[in-house]
Amino acid sequence: MDSFKKNWFTEVCEMWPGGSFSFEVKEVLHKEKSKYQDILVLDTTSFGRVLVLDGIIQCTQKDEFSYQEMISFLPLCCHKNPEKVLIVGGGDGGVAREVAKHPLVKEIVQVEIDDKVIEVSKKYLPFMAVGFESKKLKLHVGDGFEFMKNHSQEFDVIITDSSDPVGPAVSLFQENYFALMKSALKPNGIVCSQAGTFWYSMDLVSSTLKICKNQFPKAAYATTSVPTYPSGQIGFVIGSLDNDVQFDKPTLTFSRQDELSMNLRYYSTDVHKAAFALPTFVKNELEK
Ligand code: SAM
Numbered sequence: 001m002d003s004f005k006k007n008w009f010t011e012v013c014e015m016w017p018g019g020s021f022s023f024e025v026k027e028v029l030h031k032e033k034s035k036y037q038d039i040l041v042l043d044t045t046s047f048g049r050v051l052v053l054d055g056i057i058q059c060t061q062k063d064e065f066s067y068q069e070m071i072s073f074l075p076l077c078c079h080k081n082p083e084k085v086l087i088v089g090g091g092d093g094g095v096a097r098e099v100a101k102h103p104l105v106k107e108i109v110q111v112e113i114d115d116k117v118i119e120v121s122k123k124y125l126p127f128m129a130v131g132f133e134s135k136k137l138k139l140h141v142g143d144g145f146e147f148m149k150n151h152s153q154e155f156d157v158i159i160t161d162s163s164d165p166v167g168p169a170v171s172l173f174q175e176n177y178f179a180l181m182k183s184a185l186k187p188n189g190i191v192c193s194q195a196g197t198f199w200y201s202m203d204l205v206s207s208t209l210k211i212c213k214n215q216f217p218k219a220a221y222a223t224t225s226v227p228t229y230p231s232g233q234i235g236f237v238i239g240s241l242d243n244d245v246q247f248d249k250p251t252l253t254f255s256r257q258d259e260l261s262m263n264l265r266y267y268s269t270d271v272h273k274a275a276f277a278l279p280t281f282v283k284n285e286l287e288k
Pocket residue numbers: 036057058059067088089090091092111112113114117142143144145161162163164167168169170171172194
């Protein structure tokens with residue numbers, strides 16, 4: 001068998017050296033260099049449409065729902081009344097799509113740095129960009145870090161759906177960003193940020209969780225499965241100003257009927273509870 005095939009896209013990145021994931025490509029739908037990053041949209045034989053930024057897979061049509069549902073519903077269902085939500089990043093629209101489903105959310109503000117990602121997603125990834133059509137949403141183009149400096153005690157939940165810590169996203173993994181998010185929250189507010197995989201990036205997981213613990217009285221790491229991300233596992237750091245929060249005991253629970261009517265395909269109350277159960281070697285590292 002020839003393993004060196006033509007028409008395959010391979011994700012190669014120094015953040016996960018020596019290993020990579022590949023797709024068979026049917027068609028390159030779009031390729032451009034924006035002010036911030038290289039944008040590529042592929043149509044693939046097994047994973048549907050794929051968004052790649054600076055060579056790194058952001059989402060695929062086949063498995064994006066796992067990530068979008070978990071980064072959205074974990075914090076939303078830990079908050080007693082998540083009326084006003086801020087999304088930072090998320091230029092594909094998938095997180096907005098999920099947040100808009102939550103019955104208690106009234107208002108969503110989103111800040112994405114790259115208008116080209118929004119434009120391309122609307123054209124090629126409508127199954128995610130449908131999130132931008134929500135009447136609850138106000139979309140701004142700008143830097144999430146700068147935006148945060150000008151907002152105080154305004155949001156119940158802040159979700160950072162950032163790319164990995166390269167280029168414009170570096171600032172979103174730093175302690176001063178977590179401090180700014182804390183100031184932008186209302187009392188008892190919650191933050192949830194993409195925080196990398198424990199298989200390849202334990203240092204990133206550990207440092208992001210430490211930063212979150214420095215700023216919030218309650219903080220934890222939760223995991224989900226996304227087969228097209230490096231190692232197939234990714235996690236979120238979640239921090240709360242509410243001392244009484246128990247992350248693995250959601251305040252809002254959904255029945256099977258709720259899950260079906262909200263078109264939830266990955267998130268459920270049971271999956272929420274299990275997301276905070278971590279393998280022993282991960283707990284050992286994160287407790288250091
Ligand atoms: N789910 C994806 C993942 O985990 O790789 C992330 C998807 S979403 C496309 C990431 C978005 O974050 C990109 O569109 C990027 O432009 C945006 N972004 C990066 N840095 C940003 C910043 N400082 N402020 C706002 N948006 C930012």
